[in-house]
Amino acid sequence: MLAIDFMPNLIAENERVNGHLRNARFAVGDATELELPAGSVDVLFSNWLLMYLGDAEVAGLASRALSWVVPGGVVFFRESCFRQSGDKQRAKNPTHYRDPREYFRLFDDARGLAADGTTPVRFELVTCRCVDTYVRLKQNQNQLCWKWRVVAAEGGGGGGGGGEDAAAAAAEGEGGAAAAPAPMLSSDSNGSSKSSTPAAAPATPSRRTPSAVSLLSSSSSCHGTPRHFLDAEQYSAHSIARYERVFGRGFVTSGGEASTRALLPMLSPALQHKGKREGGPSPSSSSPSSNSPPRVLDIGSGLGGAAAILAADYGCRVRGIDLSVNMVLSAMDRHNAAAAAEDGGAGARAAAALARFEVGDATRVELEESSFDAVHSRDTLLHIEDKALVLRKAFAALRPGGMVLLTDYLKAPPSEEGGEAPAAAPASASASASASASADAKAEPEDPTLEFSAYVSRRGYHLWDLPTYAAALSEAGFEDVVAEDRTGAFEVCLAAELERAAGDRDAFVRDFSEVDFEEVVGAWRAKLARVARGQQRWGLFVARKPLV
Numbered sequence: 001m002l003a004i005d006f007m008p009n010l011i012a013e014n015e016r017v018n019g020h021l022r023n024a025r026f027a028v029g030d031a032t033e034l035e036l037p038a039g040s041v042d043v044l045f046s047n048w049l050l051m052y053l054g055d056a057e058v059a060g061l062a063s064r065a066l067s068w069v070v071p072g073g074v075v076f077f078r079e080s081c082f083r084q085s086g087d088k089q090r091a092k093n094p095t096h097y098r099d100p101r102e103y104f105r106l107f108d109d110a111r112g113l114a115a116d117g118t119t120p121v122r123f124e125l126v127t128c129r130c131v132d133t134y135v136r137l138k139q140n141q142n143q144l145c146w147k148w149r150v151v152a153a154e155g156g157g158g159g160g161g162g163g164e165d166a167a168a169a170a171a172e173g174e175g176g177a178a179a180a181p182a183p184m185l186s187s188d189s190n191g192s193s194k195s196s197t198p199a200a201a202p203a204t205p206s207r208r209t210p211s212a213v214s215l216l217s218s219s220s221s222c223h224g225t226p227r228h229f230l231d232a233e234q235y236s237a238h239s240i241a242r243y244e245r246v247f248g249r250g251f252v253t254s255g256g257e258a259s260t261r262a263l264l265p266m267l268s269p270a271l272q273h274k275g276k277r278e279g280g281p282s283p284s285s286s287s288p289s290s291n292s293p294p295r296v297l298d299i300g301s302g303l304g305g306a307a308a309i310l311a312a313d314y315g316c317r318v319r320g321i322d323l324s325v326n327m328v329l330s331a332m333d334r335h336n337a338a339a340a341a342e343d344g345g346a347g348a349r350a351a352a353a354l355a356r357f358e359v360g361d362a363t364r365v366e367l368e369e370s371s372f373d374a375v376h377s378r379d380t381l382l383h384i385e386d387k388a389l390v391l392r393k394a395f396a397a398l399r400p401g402g403m404v405l406l407t408d409y410l411k412a413p414p415s416e417e418g419g420e421a422p423a424a425a426p427a428s429a430s431a432s433a434s435a436s437a438s439a440d441a442k443a444e445p446e447d448p449t450l451e452f453s454a455y456v457s458r459r460g461y462h463l464w465d466l467p468t469y470a471a472a473l474s475e476a477g478f479e480d481v482v483a484e485d486r487t488g489a490f491e492v493c494l495a496a497e498l499e500r501a502a503g504d505r506d507a508f509v510r511d512f513s514e515v516d517f518e519e520v521v522g523a524w525r526a527k528l529a530r531v532a533r534g535q536q537r538w539g540l541f542v543a544r545k546p547l548v
């Protein structure tokens with residue numbers, strides 16, 4: 001353990017208090033000039049440091065850290081973002097209250113060389129989240145922390161095409177033909193390629209040659225990971241605003257708030273054993289005294305609409321995880337606004353204290369075993385190739401008796417490809433009823449099969465059919481698996497959403513543009529056509545983790 005600060009009195013006090021620790025050493029040093037031996041650090045930790053540095057200083061430190069930290073090692077930092085958190089008036093405040101996107105940019109762009117002096121390395125995001133204490137006690141989502149892992153930079157790095165590894169995507173706009181990154185979110189690696197080399201704390205900081213680092217920093221960029229693809233394409237700020245116009249505020253999912261409110265009661269059995277808030281479902285009388293809120297993991301939490309309902313109406317403590325920085329920052333912003341709203345009252349503040357959001361990949365997120373009462377995920381797994389891994393993670397993270405509720409886009413089972421299943425199936429048809437739906441495949445003149453696969457591919461989607469989903473839930477260990485083809489309800493939602501967008505063309509064009517209007521209306525009509533052909537479907541899945 002090497003503790004460094006540029007204030008001699010602080011280092012002296014630190015050493016006075018902790019100097020008895022045989023594995024700790026203390027040094028006065030300036031982070032902007034610090035040099036450490038390459039490969040000498042496993043974990044680099046800083047708290048409220050980078051916000052006092054300029055951008056160039058942060059970038060320089062990030063590049064140098066890439067050589068200090070062993071591949072597989074981590075860098076953690078926590079900073080005040082957006083604005084001052086406390087209310088103390090300061091005549092002079094040197095703090096940079098950055099938009100968190102600035103820290104993403106600085107660390108995404110950083111390049112360096114590993115200790116061998118030849119292997120290019122970069123940072124791979126593990127997580128970015130709010131500091132819990134601030135959320136709970138102050139309803140403040142402005143204290144953010146990041147954890148990055150050092151990985152090889154060439155070919156995307158990271159071992160096996162994980163969440164941050166992919167080729168760049170072409171930009172062709174929402175509803176258009178943006179090419180998905182490839183490979184997309186396969187995750188055979190958990191990134192734990194931790195070096196066995198122990199971190200040798202330096203006796204004296206040494207200098208290293210910076211030339212190769214600065215060349216690499218300026219010539220390459222890791223923008224092109226699935227996270228960047230989502231933020232630049234489907235979930236750019238502009239696209240999110242358009243989606244919200246169609247789905248309703250806070251939601252980017254079929255049926256928006258109404259479908260969320262209609263489906264959430266299915267999780268009630270898993271949430272009822274704990275306390276209850278006004279407006280939520282009744283708690284069971286067996287344990288009404290428990291004060292601890294039910295814990296829900298929302299995978300692909302988007303703008304936080306479902307988390308807000310779970311917190312406000314069900315009294316749940318919600319952990320929302322989403323790969324899109326735009327989505328997560330919007331969700332944080334909205335919870336901050338709800339907490340601050342004058343008319344929000346104590347209920348809004350309490351709800352804001354119960355939901356927190358983080359940027360992370362569902363295939364890689366670190367989850368404590370048996371730590372959730374329920375897992376909720378709406379229309380998110382369509383982005384993820386290794387859905388089975390996410391289902392296994394959800395299973396492990398649930399307590400015995402905990403429940404999962406998912407909705408997702410589906411494709412037709414092979415026996416029905418090109419058929420007319422959804423129109424024939426009632427909105428809540430069971431898996432078996434769905435399986436028996438019409439298989440009368442009729443080729444459309446414009447080759448709908450190609451159109452569907454082109455849509456799936458440019459979106460970067462990975463769609464399963466309903467029986468595959470149901471089987472994967474069982475294989476993950478779930479019981480009481482309900483798998484319903486809800487394409488009928490999906491179709492109703494699509495029609496209502498199309499009406500919402502197209503019904504007031506002038507207002508849409510005024511708020512966005514002609515092009516936006518045509519793209520959105522075209523995209524929704526195309527979805528309806530795919531549904532009518534039986535290609536694009538929508539499923540609801542509910543299952544329980546066995547008690548023993």
Ligand SMILES: C[S@@+](CC[C@H](N)C(=O)[O-])C[C@H]1O[C@@H](n2cnc3c(N)ncnc32)[C@H](O)[C@@H]1O
Pocket residue numbers: 163185230235250251252253299300301302303305306321322323324327360361362363377378379380383384
């Ligand atoms: C269609 S939106 C649904 C958002 C939200 N569930 C809702 O109901 O409004 C899909 C969400 O999945 C997120 N996502 C995609 N891939 C992900 C991954 N690997 N891990 C976590 N979230 C992911 C996207 O960023 C996006 O917010």
